[in-house]
Amino acid sequence: xxxxxxxxxxxxxxxxxxxxxxxxxxxxxxxxxxxxxxxxxxxxx
Amino acid sequence: xxxxxxxxxxxxxxxxxxxxxxxxxxxxxxxxxxxxxxxxxxxxxxxxxxxxxxxxxxxxxxxxxxxxxxxxxxxxxxxxxxxxxxxxxxxxxxxxxxxxxxxxxxxxxxxxxxxxxxxxxxxxxxxxxxxxxxxxxxxxxxxxxxxxxxxxxxxxxxxxxxxxxxxxxxxxxxxxxxxxxxxxxxxxxxxxxxxxxxxxxxxxxxxxxxxxxxxxxxxxxxxxxxxxxxxxxxxxxxxxxxxxxxxxxxxxxxxxxxxxxxxxxxxxxxxxxxxxxxxxxxxxxxxxxxxxxxxxxxxxxxxxxxxxxxxxxxxxxxxxxxxxx
Numbered sequence: 298x299x300x301x302x303x304x305x306x307x308x309x310x311x312x313x314x315x316x317x318x319x320x321x322x323x324x325x326x327x328x329x330x331x332x333x334x335x336x337x338x339x340x341x342x
Numbered sequence: 343x344x345x346x347x348x349x350x351x352x353x354x355x356x357x358x359x360x361x362x363x364x365x366x367x368x369x370x371x372x373x374x375x376x377x378x379x380x381x382x383x384x385x386x387x388x389x390x391x392x393x394x395x396x397x398x399x400x401x402x403x404x405x406x407x408x409x410x411x412x413x414x415x416x417x418x419x420x421x422x423x424x425x426x427x428x429x430x431x432x433x434x435x436x437x438x439x440x441x442x443x444x445x446x447x448x449x450x451x452x453x454x455x456x457x458x459x460x461x462x463x464x465x466x467x468x469x470x471x472x473x474x475x476x477x478x479x480x481x482x483x484x485x486x487x488x489x490x491x492x493x494x495x496x497x498x499x500x501x502x503x504x505x506x507x508x509x510x511x512x513x514x515x516x517x518x519x520x521x522x523x524x525x526x527x528x529x530x531x532x533x534x535x536x537x538x539x540x541x542x543x544x545x546x547x548x549x550x551x552x553x554x555x556x557x558x559x560x561x562x563x564x565x566x567x568x569x570x571x572x573x574x575x576x577x578x579x580x581x582x583x584x585x586x587x588x589x590x591x592x593x594x595x596x597x598x599x600x601x602x603x604x605x606x607x608x609x610x611x612x613x614x615x616x617x618x619x620x621x622x623x624x625x626x627x628x629x630x631x632x633x634x635x636x637x638x639x640x641x642x643x644x645x646x647x648x649x650x651x652x653x654x655x656x657x658x659x660x661x662x663x664x665x666x667x
Contacts, residue, residue: 317357
């Protein structure tokens with residue numbers, strides 16, 4: 298069993314990693330030109 | 343805790359991996375064009391699209407600006423969208439069955455103007471042409487084989503491979519000459535297409551916007567060359583002068599004035615601006631003017647190359663009036 302301090306550290310590490318991973322994905326979706334997953338429209342040319 | 347740090351690192355790495363995957367596969371999940379083995383692996387409309395929304399710039403623009411409109415970038419406010427559906431034959435058309443006795447079946451093979459770029463299907467010039475001809479009492483069906491940015495080679499590839507099964511009586515070769523081989527190749531391909539389909543050939547030259555300086559300079563000469571190359575037995579319908587006549591006194595036009603490009607409001611006579619003349623992309627100040635003033639608009643065109651709904655109606659009427667039964 299983990300003590301409260303260890304549990305908090307675990308939460309911080311895993312939570313931070315998840316947030317960082319999501320930020321990286323969001324950056325790719327929003328800032329890479331022509332990566333239009335959120336644009337809800339279609340490319341022709 | 344070492345395991346926890348490793349797990350955290352793995353999660354971040356997974357995020358990087360997902361982001362990399364998305365970047366590498368960008369544009370592949372939202373395309374309306376796809377390679378088609380039947381026409382030699384060239385790209386054509388995908389089959390069975392169901393109201394795919396396409397966003398485009400609703401004013402003259404550079405080629406570089408075109409992709410930006412899709413994401414609603416702040417620099418481009420003037421956009422419009424339309425919805426694209428295709429049938430199982432990869433055409434912007436209702437399903438096409440066997441031709442009924444007595445039906446005059448026309449196929450319009452062309453580029454984005456024929457496709458109806460920016461326009462809902464019932465208002466494309468191809469569909470309006472069908473209505474115009476039916477109003478004249480003709481039992482007619484018009485097939486839309488228009489694909490954005492199609493060149494004569496792509497039109498030919500579709501015609502030769504897919505065209506024969508539609509039993510058409512008339513080919514509208516609806517594109518201005520461009521691409522490799524110039525007018526010679528364009529004319530040869532148009533004749534080869536009509537011969538393969540055992541159909542009559544009519545050439546339709548789409549209208550040139552005044553905001554297309556190069557097209558404006560060459561369209562008459564181009565039409566003359568096309569007439570010479572396709573021969574006297576083929577009717578060539580040049581639409582630029584028809585559309586320009588309908589623009590008279592309406593909206594903005596680009597005038598070549600003393601070596602400069604002037605944007606003129608034809609309704610008031612006001613000159614919005616004068617900019618250096620350019621044969622290619624316009625001076626940036628002209629695009630900025632359109633962006634800043636939504637009421638600045640060329641009548642009958644939505645950008646520097648595509649007719650709007652009203653322009654499409656004028657094209658349909660002009661073609662219907664010229665097509666012999």
